[in-house]
Structure formats: structure tokens, C-alpha cells
Amino acid sequence: MNDKLLRIGTTYIPVTNIEISAEWYINKLGAELSYTDEDKAILNFANQSIFLVKSKAGQSSNFYDIYDQERFSITFEVDGLNSLKAIHRDFIDKQIKVGEIEDRGHTGKNFVFYDLDGNKFDVWSELSPTFKEKYIISQ
Template sequence: MKVGKIIGIAYNVIPVNDVEQSATWFVKHFGFNIRNRREGYLSLFRENRPILDLIQSENDTRAVFEVNNQKRWVITFFTNDILSLHNDLKTAGVNVRNISDEGKYGKFFVFEDLDGNLFDVWEHHDCELIY
């Protein structure tokens, strides 16, 4: 008998004010492609891999939480070139925080989307991610 197991995360859902405007922003900055467009909802993919689902929120809910009065993110993206990505986003006017080098844990930075959702970006060369 097979036992079902979680083998990964399929995608993450984030709330946005305007699905189309947010999708355009993510496509511009990260090269995602749009799929599964429905009323108030769409999916963003990297090639054939689902990444984010954007859902139009009826209130001011954001994908953030607080620890010690500091806003935190719920999603971390992975990159193989954090310096270039950080520079590209900063040059494009995206609200990005400074890169933090945490040694054996890798390098990180946080950015904010159009709706105030926070995302973490991580570069680590000793970690295997299977897509």
C-alpha cells in the first residue's frame, strides 16, 4: 500500500489589489509567464513550473507577519546570482533592502512588491533545490 507524502511545494498564493497590474510587475522583473487566468486570480510560472498564484483581495491583507514589531516575509525565492538580481531590481526602482551575507547560511535580501507583500531572496551554493 502506498502512503502519500508531501514531496514539495506546488505554488504559493499571495493577495494583491489588482491581479493584472501585479502580474505585469512580476513578469517584468522576474520573467514569469502567466497561466490559468480566471476572474480575480491567475498563476505565474517559471517555464513549466508554478511559482505564485495571485488572488485579488477584498481587503488590505498582505503576505507578511510581524516578529518583534518587524515585518517578515512568508516566501523565499532562490537565485544563483544575488548581486545581479539585487542590482537589476534596485535599478528598476523596486523597494529592496541591502544584501545580507550570513556566511554558511548564504546571502539574502528582501524586496517589496506593488502591494506591500514582502519576499526574501536567497543565494546558497551548497544547497540542492529540485525544481
């Protein structure tokens, strides 16, 4: 038995309109709808289950650090800088609110994007070596 946490299985994201938000995630990010009702939508994408939970207006998964900088709670990984650039262009073409590709002083590059409710997400060009080894066919 392996007595340690193995992975994050579900992430909960607050949204004001389940139907509109679910369609946005499906059409813009390629999510697959698994279940929906009036209070939530369960989506599968990025090797995870994402619950969109109906919330009061003004709620988001964002938070502010000690320097008063708005932060994201999720970073998505892609396989390399070319993939990051391609997804960035695709998001712009899909009229997703995105930030510029930036160098944050560590390996790889990043950019942020937002959903309809202002939930802020990050995309990083460096795919985890462990994930790559276990789930991606070697190049």
C-alpha cells in the same frame, strides 16, 4: 509509494489589482502567465505556480514575529553570491523596492524585496543542494 509531502506546488499571494500585479510579476520577475480571470492570475516562475488572488486593500502575505519584526513568507534561492548581487542590481534597475544585501549570521547573504501591494519576499544566495543536484546541470 512515497507517503510524504514532496514539494510546495502553489503559493497564494494577495493583490488588489490582478491585471496590474500580473504585469508587474511578468515584467519585473520574469513570470509566465498561465491563466487569468477577474479574481486571480496564475503565474509560473521559480519552479512553482503562483496564484495572485484579488484581495481587499491592505492585505499582504507578511506577518510579524514575537519581536514585532515584519517577516516574509517566501524566500527565493539563487545560485551563489554573484547571482544574488546581479539580481539585486537588476531589481534596482527595474525600480523594485529592495533592501540592502545583508549578512544574517548564517551561510550566504540575503536581501528583501516588495511587490506593488507590499508583499515582502526574501532572496538567499544559497541554492538548495538537493534542488541543484536534481534540476541544475553540474558545473
